[in-house]
Every structure is written in structure tokens, then in C-alpha cells.
Amino acid sequence: xxxxxxxxxxxxxxxxxxxxxxxxxxxxxxxxxxxxxxxxxxxxxxxxxxxxxxxxxxxxxxxxxxxxxxxxxxxxxxxxxxxxxxxxxxxxxxxxxxxxxxxxxxxxxxx
Numbered sequence: 719x720x721x722x723x724x725x726x727x728x729x730x731x732x733x734x735x736x737x738x739x740x741x742x743x744x745x746x747x748x749x750x751x752x753x754x755x756x757x758x759x760x761x762x763x764x765x766x767x768x769x770x771x772x773x774x775x776x777x778x779x780x781x782x783x784x785x786x787x788x789x790x791x792x793x794x795x796x797x798x799x800x801x802x803x804x805x806x807x808x809x810x811x812x813x814x815x816x817x818x819x820x821x822x823x824x825x826x827x828x829x
Contacts, residue, residue, distance in 0.1 A: 783823035
């Protein structure tokens with residue numbers, strides 16, 4: 719019996735064909751991280767890093783808002799990703815300065 723085993727990244731790829739924002743599990747992230755070409759890595763106040771990455775033909779940002787989940791955002795191009803990174807890093811800077819503000823990691827366009 720020859721069964722094809724579907725990889726978690728195949729499912730992520732299918733979902734990203736129609737969606738720009740995903741929440742994935744640590745297991746999915748472990749598999750995805752083996753295929754990511756990391757462009758930038760930024761420290762955060764949370765559990766993980768803010769990653770800018772290329773994957774297959776996609777440009778992504780990956781964050782870890784909770785220990786048990788990751789968010790993946792797809793961007794049209796590097797310029798759109800850079801704008802997101804700039805805004806997000808400014809949000810972190812304000813948090814580090816004690817503004818009392820919070821980041822909505824689940825907002826599809828990323829704030």
C-alpha cells in the first residue's frame with residue numbers, strides 16, 4: 719500500500735493561496751521553520767521573535783503571540799512586508815517605553 723503522507727507545510731501552502739493571515743500550531747511551525755529563508759529576525763517582548771521570511775514564492779511575517787501558537791502573514795511584496803515590520807517595531811518600541819499599549823496579533827492586516 720503506497721500512501722502519500724501530507725506534510726503540514728502542504729496544508730499551510732494551500733491555506734495561503736486564499737488567506738493572508740493564519741494561526742498555526744507549534745508542530746506546523748516546526749516543520750515550516752525548516753523551509754523558511756529568514757530575511758530578518760527581531761526580538762519581541764513575547765515568547766518568540768518577529769521573523770521576516772521567504773517561503774516558496776511567498777513573502778511572510780511570522781510571530782509567536784502565545785507559547786502554543788504562531789501567526790503567519792502573507793505580503794504582496796517586500797515593500798509591503800517592510801512597511802509592516804516598521805509599524806510593528808514601532809509598536810514594540812512604544813511598549814518597551816511603557817506606553818501600556820498592546821499589540822493585536824490577530825488583526826489580519828497587522829495593525
